Amino acid sequence: MPEILNTIRSSLVLWKTTDSTIKTKTNILKAFALSKLTYYSYVENFKEEELNQINKLVEWFLSAPNNKNASGFQVINLMRTKRARYPLKVGGWNIWNIELRQLAQKLWIINQxxxxxxxxxxxxxxHKSWEYQIQKNKFTSRYLKENLDEWNKIRIKKAIFNNNLTSIKNENGQPLSLAEWYTTIQDQNPTIPKTEFQSSLNLRGYSYNQLFNNILKIKDPKTRDTMFRFHARCLPINYLHNKQCPLCKEDMSKDPYGHLFFSCKKTKQFIKINKLKNFIYITTGKGKNWHHTRIRQNNNFINRITPKLSPTAKKDQEVNADYANHRFHKEYFEWNYKAIDYDLTRSFAYRNLMALILHNIWIWICNQIYSEDPLTDESLSYSSLLKKWHKLATLEYIKKAKDLKNLSAKDHNNFKDPKILLTSTIKLRKTTANYYCIPESSLPNIISFDQFI
Structure with a gap:
């Protein structure tokens, strides 16, 4: 076992130097590390000491800074192991539970x-020996007896009560795969763990029903990762609980996330809240989704942006269907937790834009806290953000146009007329512009597509 772990550690060191998202790191961990343990866990279970070594290696790869070696470094774990084992769609990291993975393998062998x-x-x-033992109901193989009993427990939970000994199949009539066995066992405990602060937000009306599902639909990987880490409470600022803010020197209480991103005086100076409101207004539909007025206050003009209510909005206050929901109704836009609650009905543009803004604020916070030579920029550059926003829309448009052209090359029945591809691409251009709330003219011309495809 030590030799196996050393081999895994050596391969992970190479990947550790890359700046990857949590989703990418998890996939790397499974493909290049944990999968190597598969062969060694078919028969014997890992010892507790071996499981601890594996878990420490996982914690180092996912939580330690990129420049820290796997040995001799005290890792500040960003997420507890129990919560990390849950899927991304509920705020976990989708890390394998090695013990459940071992059981899934054994049940897969029995099912096969x-x-x-x-x-x-x-x-x-x-196989002939096992068949004989089952027929006579006399078991000499402890492996067969123990795992057949576990297999029968799953069979009963799936309400399969026929007397014939038949393999357990999925909805498509195929025997369960190893991944399906793992999911089946994991689903026996449907409780979704939350941090203490997530639970307190939940009690105050901050919903988690579809939050992470909506976050996973964000287009840009980097901004999606930052938004996910923020809501999953796994940014490298957890150690700042109940400490003084490193930026404004005020007490952050139990919520360094809320303070650093929303309440900190230095952060507010950096984002310029009035510019932020105007930027959101011009990039998420202007008059289509918002009412915009300017009011004078103390010789200053303030942009007042009020959500425009949809005439078809659902009125059920438990659905969070629209801004009309009285629990979330705002007289004007405010920069706080509710601004990034993706369970509220928001436009495609709004969700992606808020992720972009949050990501750039996080880059600035990291620079101010961890850099030896922090930047002296006094405010967020919204002109740069606007360029990134248009670039994101353009890349999305080009990708979908490529897919459309490839589809037309394969599907000759639905694309007999060359004009169909042109019409479909024009429609795609309009749809993309509408999603990102940008003018069509800012996207590449149809004629110039050959340079991208």
């Missing part, structure tokens, strides 16, 4: 054996 019984393909000697 029973499938062989069904199809009369028990050719191997151990």
């Amino acid at each position: 054996f029973i499938l062989a019984l069904e199809t009369k393909q028990t050719n191997s000697s151990h």
